[in-house]
Amino acid sequence: MAVAAPVPDLADRATDCADRLREAGRVLLASHIDADGITSAAVASTGLARAGIDHEVVFEKQLDADSIAGIAARELDVVLFTDFGSGQLDVIADHEDRGDFVPVIADHHQPADRDTRYHLNPLLEGIDGASELSGAGASYLLARALEGPDGDNRDLAALAVVGAVGDMQDSDGGLVGANESIVADGVDAGVLEARTDLDLYGRQTRPLPKLLEYASDVKIPGISNDEAGAISFLTDLDVDVKRDGEWRRWVDLDGAERRTLAPALMRRAVASGVPSERIEALVGTSYTLVDEEPGTELRDVSEFSTLLNATARYERGDIGLAVCLGDRGDALAEARRLLRTHRRNLSEGLQWVKNEGVTHEDNLQWFDAGSRIRETIVGIVAGMAVGSPAVDRSKPVIAFAEESVEELKVSSRGSHALVRKGLDLSAAMREASQSVGGDGGGHDVAAGATIPIDERDAFLAAADRIVGEQLS
Numbered sequence: 001m002a003v004a005a006p007v008p009d010l011a012d013r014a015t016d017c018a019d020r021l022r023e024a025g026r027v028l029l030a031s032h033i034d035a036d037g038i039t040s041a042a043v044a045s046t047g048l049a050r051a052g053i054d055h056e057v058v059f060e061k062q063l064d065a066d067s068i069a070g071i072a073a074r075e076l077d078v079v080l081f082t083d084f085g086s087g088q089l090d091v092i093a094d095h096e097d098r099g100d101f102v103p104v105i106a107d108h109h110q111p112a113d114r115d116t117r118y119h120l121n122p123l124l125e126g127i128d129g130a131s132e133l134s135g136a137g138a139s140y141l142l143a144r145a146l147e148g149p150d151g152d153n154r155d156l157a158a159l160a161v162v163g164a165v166g167d168m169q170d171s172d173g174g175l176v177g178a179n180e181s182i183v184a185d186g187v188d189a190g191v192l193e194a195r196t197d198l199d200l201y202g203r204q205t206r207p208l209p210k211l212l213e214y215a216s217d218v219k220i221p222g223i224s225n226d227e228a229g230a231i232s233f234l235t236d237l238d239v240d241v242k243r244d245g246e247w248r249r250w251v252d253l254d255g256a257e258r259r260t261l262a263p264a265l266m267r268r269a270v271a272s273g274v275p276s277e278r279i280e281a282l283v284g285t286s287y288t289l290v291d292e293e294p295g296t297e298l299r300d301v302s303e304f305s306t307l308l309n310a311t312a313r314y315e316r317g318d319i320g321l322a323v324c325l326g327d328r329g330d331a332l333a334e335a336r337r338l339l340r341t342h343r344r345n346l347s348e349g350l351q352w353v354k355n356e357g358v359t360h361e362d363n364l365q366w367f368d369a370g371s372r373i374r375e376t377i378v379g380i381v382a383g384m385a386v387g388s389p390a391v392d393r394s395k396p397v398i399a400f401a402e403e404s405v406e407e408l409k410v411s412s413r414g415s416h417a418l419v420r421k422g423l424d425l426s427a428a429m430r431e432a433s434q435s436v437g438g439d440g441g442g443h444d445v446a447a448g449a450t451i452p453i454d455e456r457d458a459f460l461a462a463a464d465r466i467v468g469e470q471l472s
C-alpha cells in the first residue's frame with residue numbers, strides 16, 4: 001500500500017494543542033454526536049487520560065450560541081472541541097476574548113472567519129477535510145502529540161478509521177490522503193487490517209442472502225431487494241452457503257469460497273446490464289479491527305460506525321463512547337438494542353409513508369410525519385421512500401417532522417438522475433427556508449432545513465417553484 005506523506009505542519013499544530021492541554025487543570029471535552037464525533041471523543045479522551053490530564057466529556061447535537069454558552073457556564077479553563085468548533089469560531093472566539101475559556105479545536109469542517117491559537121484542522125494546511133481527514137483523524141493527530149515516554153497511541157488509529165468511514169470518507173472504495181497514513185499506523189500497531197474485498201455492508205454479521213438482498217450501493221436486478229433471487233443465486237453456486245442448516249456469513253467463508261462468490265456476483269451484474277463503473281464499486285478496501293471478536297459488528301469498521309450512529313440518533317453518545325473505550329458488557333448490549341430499535345423505526349417509518357401516501361405538487365411530492373417519525377431519522381426514511389414504489393421517481397421527496405413545539409424539521413431527497421437534470425436540493429432548501437424565516441442547506445441530492453412550525457405551506461410553495469425552475 002502506498003503510504004501518504006506525513007503532514008509536518010499539521011503535526012506542529014497538534015504539538016501546540018497538546019502542550020496547552022498539558023498545562024490545563026481540568027479539560028472539558030465537547031464533541032459532536034455522530035460516529036465521527038463519538039470516535040473523536042474516544043480518541044481524544046484516551047490520549048488525555050494516558051497523559052494524566054483530568055477531563056470530562058459532553059456531546060452536543062449542534063454547536064450554536066446556546067450550547068457554547070452552556071459550555072462556558074461550566075467554568076473549566078480549557079475546552080477541547082472535537083469534530084466541530086471550527087465552523088463556530090466566531091462565537092467561540094468571543095468567549096475566548098471575554099476570558100470564559102481557552103479553546104483547543106480538533107476539527108475538519110470549514111472554519112468560520114476567525115482564528116484562534118490552538119486550532120488543528122486539515123483545511124488550514126491545504127488538506128481536504130471532506131475526504132482526507134475526519135474529526136477522529138484530527139483527534140488522532142492530537143493524541144499522538146500527547147504521547148508520553150511510556151508508550152505510543154498508534155492503537156487509537158483503529159477508532160480514527162471508524163470515524164473516517166462513519167463520515168463516508170472511504171466512498172471511492174477506500175481511504176486516501178492523510179487517512180491512509182493513519183491506516184498504516186494502525187496496521188503497524190497490529191490493531192487494523194486493510195484488504196481488498198467484496199464491498200457490501202454487513203460482511204461480519206449478515207447471513208449471505210441478506211448481505212446480497214440489502215446491498216443498496218450497487219443494485220443488481222434479480223438480487224438486490226429480492227430475497228428469493230438472492231437465495232437462488234447463492235444456491236446455484238459451488239459453495240456451501242449453509243452449515244448445520246444455518247446460512248453462513250461472508251466472514252465464515254474461506255478464501256477459495258470468497259474467490260468463487262465474488263466473481264460470480266460480478267458476472268451476474270454484467271449479465272444484468274449493470275454499468276461497469278458500478279460493478280467496480282462492488283470491490284473496495286475493507287478495514288478490520290483485528291482485536292475484536294469475528295462475526296461481531298465491532299470487527300468491521302463500517303458496521304462499527306453504524307452501531308455508533310444508532311447510539312447518536314437516540315442521544316446516547318455516552319453509550320457509544322463507552323463501547324469505543326472498551327465496554328463489551330452493558331454498553332455494547334445497549335448499543336445493539338438501540339441499533340435494533342433504529343432499524344425497526346426505519347421500517348415502521350417507511351411503512352407509514354407507504355400507508356399514508358404522499359401529496360403531489362407540480363414539481364415535488366411531500367409527507368408530513370408530525371411526531372410519528374423522529375426528526376433524527378425522517379431524512380433516512382425519505383431516502384428509503386425514494387427507492388421504493390411508494391413514490392414517483394420523477395420528483396424529489398420532501399419530508400416534515402416536528403423538531404420542537406416551534407420548529408419543523410425538513411428533509412429532502414432526490415435521485416442522481418434528477419440532479420443530472422438540474423436538481424439542487426441544497427439551494428432549494430436554503431432559499432425556500434430563508435424565505436419563511438428558517439435556514440437550511442446540504443447537498444444537491446439530499447438536503448435539509450428547519451422552519452417555523454406554521455410556515456409549512458408557504459415553504460412548500462416556495463420549494464415547489466424553485467425546484468420547478470431548476471428542472472425546467
Ligand SMILES: [Mn+2]
Nearest residue numbers: 036083135167
Ligand atoms: Mn466529522
